[in-house]
Amino acid sequence: MSKKLKKRIQRTATGAVVYLVGIFCSLFLSDHFSNILVLAVYLAAYVIIGGDVVKKAIKNLGNRRILDENFLMTIATIGAFFVGEYQEGVAVMLFYQVGECFQSYAVNRSRKSIAALMDIRPDYANVLRKGQAEEVTPEEVEVGETILIKPGERIPLDGIVTKGSSILDTRALTGESLPRDVAEGEAIASGCVNLSGVLEVQTTKRFQESTVARILDLVENAGSKKAEAEHFITKFSRYYTPFVVCCAVLLSLLPPLLLGGSWTEWIYRALSFLVISCPCALVISIPLSFFGGLGGAGKEGILIKGSNYLEALAATQTVVMDKTGTLTQGIFRVTKICPQREGITSEELLEIAACVEGCSNHPVSKSLHQVCDKEVDRTRLQNVEELAGQGMSAILAGRKVYVGNGRLMKHLGLQPTEAGEVGTIVHISREGEYLGYILIADEIKSDAKSAVEQLKAVGIQKIVMLTGDRKEVAEQVAKQLGIHQVYAELLPEDKVRLVEQLLKEKTQEKKLVFVGDGMNDAPVLARADIGIAMGGLGCDAAIEAADVVIMTDEPSKIIKAIQISKKTLTIVKQNIVFAIGIKLLILLLAALGAAGMWAAVFADVGVAVIAILNAMRAMKVR
Amino acid sequence: MKKTYLLEDLDCAHCAEKMEKEVGKLEGVSDSRVTFLTQKLVIEVEDDKADKITKEIKKIVKKFEPDVEVVEK
Numbered sequence: 001m002s003k004k005l006k007k008r009i010q011r012t013a014t015g016a017v018v019y020l021v022g023i024f025c026s027l028f029l030s031d032h033f034s035n036i037l038v039l040a041v042y043l044a045a046y047v048i049i050g051g052d053v054v055k056k057a058i059k060n061l062g063n064r065r066i067l068d069e070n071f072l073m074t075i076a077t078i079g080a081f082f083v084g085e086y087q088e089g090v091a092v093m094l095f096y097q098v099g100e101c102f103q104s105y106a107v108n109r110s111r112k113s114i115a116a117l118m119d120i121r122p123d124y125a126n127v128l129r130k131g132q133a134e135e136v137t138p139e140e141v142e143v144g145e146t147i148l149i150k151p152g153e154r155i156p157l158d159g160i161v162t163k164g165s166s167i168l169d170t171r172a173l174t175g176e177s178l179p180r181d182v183a184e185g186e187a188i189a190s191g192c193v194n195l196s197g198v199l200e201v202q203t204t205k206r207f208q209e210s211t212v213a214r215i216l217d218l219v220e221n222a223g224s225k226k227a228e229a230e231h232f233i234t235k236f237s238r239y240y241t242p243f244v245v246c247c248a249v250l251l252s253l254l255p256p257l258l259l260g261g262s263w264t265e266w267i268y269r270a271l272s273f274l275v276i277s278c279p280c281a282l283v284i285s286i287p288l289s290f291f292g293g294l295g296g297a298g299k300e301g302i303l304i305k306g307s308n309y310l311e312a313l314a315a316t317q318t319v320v321m322d323k324t325g326t327l328t329q330g331i332f333r334v335t336k337i338c339p340q341r342e343g344i345t346s347e348e349l350l351e352i353a354a355c356v357e358g359c360s361n362h363p364v365s366k367s368l369h370q371v372c373d374k375e376v377d378r379t380r381l382q383n384v385e386e387l388a389g390q391g392m393s394a395i396l397a398g399r400k401v402y403v404g405n406g407r408l409m410k411h412l413g414l415q416p417t418e419a420g421e422v423g424t425i426v427h428i429s430r431e432g433e434y435l436g437y438i439l440i441a442d443e444i445k446s447d448a449k450s451a452v453e454q455l456k457a458v459g460i461q462k463i464v465m466l467t468g469d470r471k472e473v474a475e476q477v478a479k480q481l482g483i484h485q486v487y488a489e490l491l492p493e494d495k496v497r498l499v500e501q502l503l504k505e506k507t508q509e510k511k512l513v514f515v516g517d518g519m520n521d522a523p524v525l526a527r528a529d530i531g532i533a534m535g536g537l538g539c540d541a542a543i544e545a546a547d548v549v550i551m552t553d554e555p556s557k558i559i560k561a562i563q564i565s566k567k568t569l570t571i572v573k574q575n576i577v578f579a580i581g582i583k584l585l586i587l588l589l590a591a592l593g594a595a596g597m598w599a600a601v602f603a604d605v606g607v608a609v610i611a612i613l614n615a616m617r618a619m620k621v622r
Numbered sequence: 623m624k625k626t627y628l629l630e631d632l633d634c635a636h637c638a639e640k641m642e643k644e645v646g647k648l649e650g651v652s653d654s655r656v657t658f659l660t661q662k663l664v665i666e667v668e669d670d671k672a673d674k675i676t677k678e679i680k681k682i683v684k685k686f687e688p689d690v691e692v693v694e695k
Contacts, residue, residue: 056688104633237636280636
């Protein structure tokens with residue numbers, strides 16, 4: 001609690017006691033002299049409780065700001081004194097102050113929780129200079145210097161581990177609770193927490209360009225890209241206050257003049273109007289809801305660059321996804337080994353392929369080596385020849401071996417098995433005999449299928465997959481995932497063209513989301529209504545180009561983002577309807593004389609507090 | 623150039639909006655954004671006007687909320 005707020009509470013409480021004394025006096029004393037005494041006590045209570053409000057009001061008047069909250073409250077309460085409602089005048093001010101304290105407290109609390117979400121800033125770095133560890137601010141460390149990170153410390157700068165191994169807690173960046181292993185030679189991102197061993201890291205970036213600084217910058221500026229709903233509130237409040245004040249003036253003048261009503265009665269009703277005329281509940285709670293939503297998403301490892309994107313996500317109608325790296329791992333792996341001849345084991349087949357392909361740098365040969373646990377013995381290998389577009393040949397342990405595609409086998413006059421599966425197929429033959437094949441494919445991510453199903457479940461009407469990959473591979477993947485619309489063999493510019501076409505097919509209100517891996521999809525990410533980049537950790541291009549960055553590699557986070565967006569918008573709508581509804585209702589009742597100033601104060605600060613509490617819900621993510 | 627200010631004890635969301643608007647009207651300022659929740663004012667200002675602008679911003683902020691402390695970051 002801030003000092004200012006504490007003082008305010010103390011003052012309000014003191015005033016409340018004096019006010020109670022006043023009520024007590026008025027109950028037991030009724031002669032003329034004590035009436036003046038009671039008035040004096042009420043006035044004292046009023047000054048203690050509302051003195052600062054009146055002071056601010058006068059100051060604002062000097063700055064020609066008459067429609068300010070303080071001024072309106074002052075007019076309303078002093079007005080109440082003049083129409084003889086002393087008790088009510090003090091009570092309304094008291095109630096207003098209590099509400100303001102609550103409001104201040106709620107705002108402070110939400111500010112703190114938001115600050116806690118952004119609490120990933122490293123305070124210092126231990127840099128090794130001349131063999132000594134020196135504690136400096138992260139900004140002072142140059143690229144290429146070596147920093148020391150002890151267990152429990154936050155990694156201050158991006159870099160590469162040069163010594164030691166450890167486990168990293170990446171939760172602050174990715175929302176992923178499973179710790180990550182790191183060893184020598186691996187790149188690590190700032191913002192993670194070192195859990196076990198001591199690490200020496202050579203920095204690769206200055207602090208300003210490091211992951212943690214970029215993320216902080218992104219999160220802090222997210223609030224400045226305002227949503228439609230926020231613009232609506234700004235516009236609404238611009239007209240609302242003057243409108244209500246005008247109504248108040250008319251209400252105090254017209255009925256007594258035209259209908260001969262009592263002046264006190266109508267002025268009192270008009271004063272209630274003034275109390276309700278502040279749009280505070282909306283002005284605070286709507287941005288707060290969006291902030292809560294952005295913060296909640298951040299906790300899940302989903303960085304959204306602005307309230308406008310958070311708002312737009314709820315209107316998603318079309319989801320266009322890139323295949324490689326988004327729905328699939330983007331890494332080739334041996335998925336099947338099929339010996340087709342008796343006496344040949346899987347291990348043998350793999351060993352031959354790995355041995356012969358060992359000389360090549362092709363991703364296929366890399367994936368062969370990953371699974372082949374035997375040390376490849378190159379000395380047994382002779383006359384290695386690359387057959388362009390077909391494969392390789394060599395003499396292995398004195399026997400002629402061919403490793404390559406189906407075309408090569410047919411060229412050799414052999415009958416390779418038609419695998420009927422998708423991926424790269426490596427056939428192997430030895431001494432004119434067909435031995436079998438190995439299937440190498442890009443694996444589909446474990447949560448991709450459920451992600452597609454859930455997208456359908458949340459009402460996404462169109463799911464499209466784009467890829468630069470071969471048609472049969474694309475169709476096979478799409479079939480497994482349950483995606484019906486597939487475009488394959490696309491160049492980057494084809495993707496842009498297709499997305500533009502899809503944008504034309506939908507209505508303006510509905511949104512098109514493109515999900516890519518951020519490496520080479522920048523133009524498409526920019527063209528779509530909302531561009532989502534996957535695997536943002538350590539990829540600057542993705543953070544630059546996209547509107548939403550998913551820090552983990554999981555496509556299921558797309559649904560999470562849409563859900564958070566929908567929940568936030570529900571809260572925003574609730575607050576708008578609730579705040580405006582209550583205000584209009586009390587305005588109506590006050591005009592009819594059925595609601596007094598008490599109700600009016602509730603419509604002002606009470607509604608604001610409730611709306612703020614409701615807005616805080618947006619931060620909680622299931 | 624971009625300048626960031628911290629508006630400590632910013633209490634009134636409505637005033638924050640008005641500050642943003644008035645700061646935006648200052649000479650040399652091309653963009654002004656106040657974020658109520660992070661209590662931040664970010665402006666885009668012409669380089670040669672940057673030194674003097676802080677004083678004018680303080681004046682505007684004080685006008686709307688006298689209790690707010692303006693800290694340049």
